[in-house]
Structures are given as C-alpha cells and as structure tokens.
Amino acid sequence: DTAVSQTPKYLVTQMGNDKSIKCEQNLGHDTMYWYKQDSKKFLKIMFSYNNKELIINETVPNRFSPKSPDKAHLNLHINSLELGDSAVYFCASSQGTDPNTEAFFGQGTRLTVV
C-alpha cells in the first residue's frame, strides 16, 4: 500500500481555471505538508497542518487554499490558475512536530498551466 498518495499524478489545465489536488496518508501521522518544486528542482514548503490545524503558511498567494477534513487528508485547492503555478506539488506527512522525525513524500502532482 502506498503510504502517501496524491491524485492526480498529472494535471494540465488552462489559465484561470480552478483545480484541486488530493492527498491521503495511511501512516497514522498527524502532520501533513504541501511542497512546491519548480523547474529547477528547488523545493519550498507551502503549508503544514498538525491535527487538522494550519501551523505553517509560507508566503503563498491566497489563491492557494489547503483543506484538511481529517488527519489523514490534506487537499490543495488553487483558484484562478496562472502560468507561474506550473510546478510539481508534493504532499508529505510526518509524526508530530519532532524535528528528529523524517517526512514521507508522495509521488508528486505535475501541474501544467497553459
């Protein structure tokens, strides 16, 4: 079974559209994250949720809205998509906020805005 799964794996859409990416983890973790990886492979954290509560919100346009219906899910909704949103988005999870624990990553969602 996949530990952290994201859907869809690929997403091609037009500018101005609204889209969602779903993430689920079956590891029993209570902390989940969204990361954005740009074309140069640079990874930057966007959001972090612990027990369904937002604990990290980096400087991300408010067109991006995460939603955590329960501890096992963290979805990312993006309004009014722009060309610059094209990237690979990774979901991750970890147990608690202990800095000694690693994060487990999903396979990524490649978003292409045309």
Next chain:
Amino acid sequence: GDSVTQMEGPVTLSEEAFLTINCTYTATGYPSLFWYVQYPGEGLQLLLKATKADDKGSNKGFEATYRKETTSFHLEKGSVQVSDSAVYFCARRDNTDKLIFGTGTRLQVFP
C-alpha cells in the same frame, strides 16, 4: 534566515567512482539533518539522517556525518552505481517544524 547550501550539479561520475556531495547549513540551534533522494519521475525518499552532532547516518552505502564545527553534512559513497543516478537533497529540520531543503544536486553515473 536558516538555510541549506549544496554544491551545484550536475555531478558526473563513472561507475565505481567515489562520490562527495557537499552540504552546509546555517541554523540558530541544533537542527536535525537529512539527505533525501529523488529518482527520475518519483517523489522524495529519505536516504539517511543524523539528529545530533557527530552522528553518522548511513544507508545503501551512502554516509554523512553531522559536523557541528563546520556546520556540514556532506554525503559520500565509496563506489557509485548507475542506479544511483538521481537528484540528492540535503535538508534540515528544527523545532519550527519546517523541513528546509537545499537546491538539490543531480548525480549522473555512467557505465
């Protein structure tokens, strides 16, 4: 702010060559340090970690030692294989819960 700096790639090696990928960090405290690997078309996987000074993380022939005096966590492998070709990310995590990554270093190993 706190950051992670990695050597720029790509690093191109022949099979069985010795690998070093440099990583240094800045931090106000004592972060935990990680190396993640991303194979083509896949997500990130934890390769190894070290949580305190002088700890050595190791996995699949890779090693890295947490050096507080030089704020470094260099990744090494004595004999690389073609299957090691991937992008390697150094990362740090502290009590702010953020996992901060370096820019990644692409390794290409040729037979």
